[in-house]
Amino acid sequence: MTDICILGMGYIGLPTAVMLAESGCRVLGVDTNPLVREALGRGEPHIEEPGLRDRLKAVVASGALRAAETPAPADVFIIAVPTPLTVDKRADMRHVAAAAEALTPFLRPGSLVILESTSPPGTCAELLRPILEAGGRRVGEDVFLAHCPERVLPGRIFTELVENDRVIGGTDPRAAAMARDLYARFVKGDIFLTDATTAEMVKLIENTFRDVNIALANETAVLCEAMGIDFWSVMRLANRHPRVGLHRAGPGVGGHCISVDPWFLVERFSGSTPLIALARRVNDAMPAHVVDRVTAMLAGVPRPVVALFGLAYKGDVDDLRESPALALARLLEERGCEVRAHDPFAQRAPLPNLTPEACLDGADLLLVATAHSAFAELDPEDTAALMRGRRVYDAHRLLPADRWAAAGFTVEVLGVG
Ligand code: SAJ
Numbered sequence: 001m002t003d004i005c006i007l008g009m010g011y012i013g014l015p016t017a018v019m020l021a022e023s024g025c026r027v028l029g030v031d032t033n034p035l036v037r038e039a040l041g042r043g044e045p046h047i048e049e050p051g052l053r054d055r056l057k058a059v060v061a062s063g064a065l066r067a068a069e070t071p072a073p074a075d076v077f078i079i080a081v082p083t084p085l086t087v088d089k090r091a092d093m094r095h096v097a098a099a100a101e102a103l104t105p106f107l108r109p110g111s112l113v114i115l116e117s118t119s120p121p122g123t124c125a126e127l128l129r130p131i132l133e134a135g136g137r138r139v140g141e142d143v144f145l146a147h148c149p150e151r152v153l154p155g156r157i158f159t160e161l162v163e164n165d166r167v168i169g170g171t172d173p174r175a176a177a178m179a180r181d182l183y184a185r186f187v188k189g190d191i192f193l194t195d196a197t198t199a200e201m202v203k204l205i206e207n208t209f210r211d212v213n214i215a216l217a218n219e220t221a222v223l224c225e226a227m228g229i230d231f232w233s234v235m236r237l238a239n240r241h242p243r244v245g246l247h248r249a250g251p252g253v254g255g256h257c258i259s260v261d262p263w264f265l266v267e268r269f270s271g272s273t274p275l276i277a278l279a280r281r282v283n284d285a286m287p288a289h290v291v292d293r294v295t296a297m298l299a300g301v302p303r304p305v306v307a308l309f310g311l312a313y314k315g316d317v318d319d320l321r322e323s324p325a326l327a328l329a330r331l332l333e334e335r336g337c338e339v340r341a342h343d344p345f346a347q348r349a350p351l352p353n354l355t356p357e358a359c360l361d362g363a364d365l366l367l368v369a370t371a372h373s374a375f376a377e378l379d380p381e382d383t384a385a386l387m388r389g390r391r392v393y394d395a396h397r398l399l400p401a402d403r404w405a406a407a408g409f410t411v412e413v414l415g416v417g
Contacts, residue, residue: 001024001025001026002024002025002026002075002076002182003025003026003028003072003073003074003075003076004017004020004025004026004027004028004074004075004076004077004078004182005027005028005030005071005072005074005076005077005078005103005106006020006027006028006029006030006077006078006080007030007031007071007077007078007079007080007081007099007102007103008030008031008079008080008081008082008095008099008117009029009030009031009036009037009040009046009067010047010080010081010082011047011049011154011157011256011319012080012116012150012152012157013029013031013078013080013081013116014029014040014045014046014047014052014056015049015052015152015157015158015161016078016080016116016150016161017029017059017065018052018055018056018059018065019158019161019162019185019186020182020185020186021059021062021064021065022055022058022059022064022186023185023186024064024185025064025185026064027059027064027065027066028065028066028067028068028071028072028074029065029066029067029068030067030068030069030070030071030102031067031069032069034069036067037067037068037069038067040056040060040065040067041060041066041067042060043056043057043060043061044056044057047318048317048318048345048347049154049155049157049158050155050156050158051158052157052158055158070102071102071103071105071106072106073106073107073108074106074108074111075108075110075111075112076111076112076113076114076178076182077103077106077107077111077112077113077114078114078116079096079099079100079103079113079114079115079116079117080116080117080150081095081096081098081099081117082095082117082256083095083096083117083118083119083260083264084256084260085260085263089263089266089267090263090267091119091120091263091264091267093119093120093123093127095117096115096117096119096123096127096128097127097131100113100127100128100131100132101131104131104132104134104135107132107137107142107143109142109143110142110143110144111143111144112143112144112145112146112175112178112179112182113128113132113143113144113145113146114145114146114147114148114179114182115128115145115146115147115148116147116148116149116150118149118150118203118204118207118257118260118261118264119147119200119264120200120204120264120265120267120268121197121200121201121204121264121265121268122197122200122268123147123200124145124146124147124169124171124196124197124200125171125196125197128145129145129171132145139171139172140171140172140174140175144170144171144172144174144175144178145170145171145175145196146168146169146170146171146175146176146178146179146196146199147168147169147196147199147200148166148167148168148169148179148183148199149167149199149200149202149203151164151166151167151203151206152164154255154314154317154319155316155317161186161187162186162187162188162189163188163189164187164189165189165190165191165192166183166187166189166190166191166192167191167192167194167199167202167203168180168183168191168192168193168194168199169193169194169195169196169197169198169199169200169202170193170194170195170196171195171196173193175196176193176194176195177193180193203261204261204262204264204265205265207257207258207261207262208261208262208265208276208279210247210258211253211258211259211261211262211276211279211280211283212262212275212276212279213245213246213247214247214248214249214250214253214258214279214283215278215279215280215282215283216246216247216279217231217235217246217247217248217249217250218249218250218282218283218286219282220234220235220246220249220415221249221414221415222289222415224415224416224417225415225416225417226417227417228417229416229417230415230416230417231249231414231415231416232397232413232415232416234246235248235249248396249414249415250286250324250371250395250396250414251286251287251290251324251325251328251369251395251396251414252283252284252286252287252290252324252327253283253284253286253322253324254313254314254321254322254323254324254325255313255314255319255321255322255323256319256321256322259280259283259284259322260322262276262277262279262280263280266280286324287324287327287328287331288331290328290367290393290395290414291328291331291332291335293393293412293414294306294332294337294365294367294393295332295335295337297365297391297393297410297412298337298364298365298389298391301364301389303336303337303338304336304337304338304364304365304389305337305338305340305362305363305364305365305388306332306337306338306339306340306363306364306365306366306367307340307342307359307360307363307365307366307367307387308325308328308329308332308339308340308341308342308359308367308369309341309342309343309356309359309366309367309368309369309370309372309375309378310325310342310343310368310369310370310371310372310375311323311325311326311329311341311343311346311349311351311353311369311370312325312343312345312346312370312372313325313370314370314371315370315371315372315373315396316345316371316372316373317345318343318345318346318347320346320348320349320350323370324369325341325343325369325370326350328367328369329341329351332367339351340352340354340358340359340363341353341354341359342354342355342356342358342359342360343370343372344372344374345372356378357386360383360386360387361386361387362386362387362388363386363387363388363389364387364388364389364391365389365391365392365393366383366387366391366392366393367392367393367395368392368393368394368395368396368398368399369395370396371396371398375398375399376398376399376400378399380403380404380406380407380409381407383407384407384408384409390407390408390409390410391409391410391412392404392409392410392411392412393412393413393414394411394412394413394414395414396414397413397414397415397416399411401413
């Protein structure tokens with residue numbers, strides 16, 4: 001039986017704890033938030049993720065996963081705490097450092113520490129190693145350190161935890177091999193071993209690749225609007241080329257990963273990252289672009305009411321972190337609109353989360369801000385009956401525009417001029 005202590009019971013730590021508990025490990029889930037610990041103690045998830053509720057209940061009921069405020073001695077410690085951005089776009093590594101400080105007293109000879117949190121290149125070598133070595137312990141001799149970045153997509157976490165390939169970087173080959181043996185308990189994808197700094201870079205460049213490509217799609221969408229053509233046709237046709245994969249345009253890039261990780265490279269290499277920094281700015285400018293178009297549609301309407309459909313950062317998840325929908329709400333309010341929001345998944349939203357009917361009641365414009373699949377099924381006739389105006393702006397090209405136009409709506413779509 002392996003004793004595992006996971007610090008951070010969030011989107012990654014909690015599902016990973018469940019997987020390891022199911023694989024026969026004894027898992028201690030450490031979290032500083034008492035509400036998270038209480039929910040975990042009851043076997044209830046504090047986040048939405050398909051499959052989590054039943055599986056968590058089972059491992060808590062069997063005693064394989066327990067909640068705690070502080071770590072305890074373990075064979076393996078996994079750090080899965082947030083690495084948010086500071087206001088000046090730098091990685092806030094305080095949670096990682098605090099987690100490492102908290103676990104250090106509980107290290108056993110031969111313990112393995114794994115960093116899962118996405119971190120700037122050099123974190124294992126420059127931040128974690130000195131903390132673990134305090135008191136004369138030697139990393140690579142007395143204890144071992146590896147980076148195993150998570151790469152799963154919210155909404156598909158349990159599938160991707162098993163099926164995705166993993167990159168594991170050790171501060172020495174023995175650490176990497178130890179981490180591989182742990183993840184091999186549940187990973188069916190290939191596991192690739194490398195050094196810790198390479199693993200850090202791999203993770204950051206995956207999300208940066210996506211951000212830069214989304215920026216290209218967003219810029220292309222704006223060009224298509226200016227030329228009076230349809231980005232979505234351009235995308236579909238360009239992607240018939242075997243070496244082209246244009247991404248989808250949208251109202252901005254949200255989530256804790258893609259809109260954040262590129263800054264970790266810019267922070268570290270500020271003079272050498274013009275492309276990465278510019279892509280970030282292009283994507284961050286998208287909410288304002290959408291709001292320009294929406295307010296143009298509402299010209300002449302006094303104190304317009306906007307029904308904002310979607311608060312989450314992407315479709316069919318409940319996660320609001322860095323969501324462009326929240327930026328849209330803020331910018332619309334700044335422009336004098338009354339914003340009413342509805343999201344079928346979001347909990348703990350910063351603005352009231354209304355029912356669809358209450359949100360649409362008397363609205364002048366429907367703004368589809370998040371690509372929740374349920375929104376594609378909205379009935380234009382029923383919607384029209386509730387609204388004051390007949391305007392819809394689709395920031396994801398999710399709705400069947402013909403049907404909405406047939407129901408009397410003025411339909412505008414991001415990327416369509
Ligand atoms: N988006 C677009 N256009 C696209 C694709 C996405 O505008 O063509 C937007 C989405 O609407 C959303 C944002 O980008 O606002 C990010 O969504 P996403 O689904 O691309 O990615 P995340 O942030 O949910 O998860 C990513 C994943 N990384 C990659 O796909 C390279 C995931 O595998 C990582 O585990 C995760 O980041 C992470 O934790 O780093």
